[in-house]
Amino acid sequence: MPNVASRELPIEQRQIATPFLWQPTFEQEQTLKKDFEDVLDQVSMGNVEQVDARLGEILQVRPKAANSKALTDAIGTDGSTIKTLRKSFYLRPQFAKQCLQQQFSYLSPT
Structure with a gap:
């Protein structure tokens, strides 16, 4: 649901x-699918700390928590349990903008 x-x-x-x-x-x-699989590959190799918004063409991973104290368990590079920031998937703003422009151009009279 888009909002202005x-x-x-x-x-x-x-x-x-x-x-x-x-x-x-x-x-x-x-x-x-490629962006998602690239993130999963990094996480499965224990590189969760290196996953950030730079990874992915249209899908990006960003911190989810409102502050840096909200941590969750993850697997580190050596296989041990580590604490890390919660992360979520987001569409890149430019991609979301393109999707909205495409959707609403269909609604415009020609």
């Missing part, structure tokens, strides 16, 4: 756009 907002806008001035179900193209799906 920025940190500068008060909550009452933010807008919710028309919800839609996004379906990736074949090429987008393949890129998402």
Whole structure:
């Protein structure tokens, strides 16, 4: 569900756009799959600490926690349990923007 907002806008001035179900193209799906598998490869090799937003073409991994004290268990490079920041998958902003532009261009009268 897209929303029009920025940190500068008060909550009452933010807008919710028309919800839609996004379906990736074949090429987008393949890129998402590759990005996801690249992250899984790094995590399975114990390199969870090296996984960051630089990895991935359209899918990125970023810290999920609001602060650096929210840690979770993970497997380190030597196979031992380590504490690390929680991480989540996010679409890169430029890619999300392209998806929104494509979706809403279909709704525009020609």
